[in-house]
Amino acid sequence: MSDGTDLKTAQAAKPKAYQVFRKLVGEVAVGITPLDDGKYGLKVNLTKAPEKGVQLPKQIEGVPVKVDVVGKIRKR
Amino acid sequence: MQLSSVQALKEELLSVPRSLVASVSESRSFRVFSARRETAARTIEGIALGVTKNGRDYKLAVRQQETGRLVSTMTEAIREHAKGEVDVRFIGKLAKLAGETSPAFYQAKRRPLRIGSSISDIQTGFISAGTLGCFVARRQSPHYLGMLTNNHVIANENGNAVGSPVVQQGTLDGGKKSTGLVGELGKFISLRASGVNFVDAAIGDLYDDVDFDPRRIGNLGNLTGQADVMTLPRLSTVYKVGRTTGQTKGRITAFDLDNVLVEYDLGDLRFDNQIEIEGTGNKAFSDAGDSGSLIVDDQLRAIGLLFAGGDEGGSNKKGLTYANPIEKVLDALKVDLEL
Numbered sequence: 240m241s242d243g244t245d246l247k248t249a250q251a252a253k254p255k256a257y258q259v260f261r262k263l264v265g266e267v268a269v270g271i272t273p274l275d276d277g278k279y280g281l282k283v284n285l286t287k288a289p290e291k292g293v294q295l296p297k298q299i300e301g302v303p304v305k306v307d308v309v310g311k312i313r314k315r
Numbered sequence: 316m317q318l319s320s321v322q323a324l325k326e327e328l329l330s331v332p333r334s335l336v337a338s339v340s341e342s343r344s345f346r347v348f349s350a351r352r353e354t355a356a357r358t359i360e361g362i363a364l365g366v367t368k369n370g371r372d373y374k375l376a377v378r379q380q381e382t383g384r385l386v387s388t389m390t391e392a393i394r395e396h397a398k399g400e401v402d403v404r405f406i407g408k409l410a411k412l413a414g415e416t417s418p419a420f421y422q423a424k425r426r427p428l429r430i431g432s433s434i435s436d437i438q439t440g441f442i443s444a445g446t447l448g449c450f451v452a453r454r455q456s457p458h459y460l461g462m463l464t465n466n467h468v469i470a471n472e473n474g475n476a477v478g479s480p481v482v483q484q485g486t487l488d489g490g491k492k493s494t495g496l497v498g499e500l501g502k503f504i505s506l507r508a509s510g511v512n513f514v515d516a517a518i519g520d521l522y523d524d525v526d527f528d529p530r531r532i533g534n535l536g537n538l539t540g541q542a543d544v545m546t547l548p549r550l551s552t553v554y555k556v557g558r559t560t561g562q563t564k565g566r567i568t569a570f571d572l573d574n575v576l577v578e579y580d581l582g583d584l585r586f587d588n589q590i591e592i593e594g595t596g597n598k599a600f601s602d603a604g605d606s607g608s609l610i611v612d613d614q615l616r617a618i619g620l621l622f623a624g625g626d627e628g629g630s631n632k633k634g635l636t637y638a639n640p641i642e643k644v645l646d647a648l649k650v651d652l653e654l
Contacts, residue, residue: 250571257574267574268573268576269574270569270570270589271569271571273550273567274549275550277549282568282569282572284569284591284628284635286576307568307628307629309627309628309634310626311578311625312578312623312635312637313577313623314577314578314622315601315603315621315624315636
């Protein structure tokens, strides 16, 4: 992952990240993730791994993106 | 499978000759965790059988209470007999004496009531258990005290009427109206099948004669207040005590998380502005039945109310847990933490 950004920049990139990823892989959850460098990135959760050949962006509007395949979420 | 098919299969398996299954107990002590409702079950030695929901269908719930070749062999025989339509989990045996970090401590009857204890509503034909998150007081009338948990734990996803009984332990852990009644359903925030949800929250009005400890959290110390997750130091350590996994430690992997789609009986519900947590080390932060747990930071300030999770994802691949920000929960219910 590239260097993180400040919180406001990461938050501002959330809607764009949702739009871009939704087009590529369908419904996703998008949030803010704290990074080791003390800054922030975007976290994009997919329910399943993307189809072969689908290239996912590594950053959106300069904000690094961490992608996680999280499967089905259920009430606990 | 249809519910009737799973129930018939369970009865058939419980009638298998003693030589195959060692012995059959008619005990109804189905020591199984799941926020999803499961029908009351009986046990084969070392194994409990029940019925668990699988989307709109049902599966045979197989809960292993012991390890060993006999249990493994029986489990495989059951799996084959059920044509794979089984949900197998190892749950271990409950110890009579359990430390305050262990699941058994929270699954037992607890007076005074403790943060993390097993609670549920009462439903005919079903047993369930979730977690008592903490104690709250109404902003308008601070003498009123309630038990904070999820809507789906004591309000049955909007299905229960205000005033419905709340028991500790949850019925899945043996709680009964006659001996376990601690309060009744008070205010709850309705879950929305369409549109956006922010919290899955409900309060059980606490009866006057029930003793409770409003502050103690596992063996960590006393609850000190609340904090907004956005203001925490980055990569903060968090904790929870819950009915199924006891006291666990984790770290926040995301916040302000939108479009989290969570499977309920009502359908897949959307939640925005959520907190995501992973367990530390090689452990999950939560499991089914931990719903309603209060999540605290390393200063023992409340930050979230646990309500959902999955088995995949996270840096340790043990799955992720989701929580509503505590300030959203308290504001929605118009209550404050009772400290």
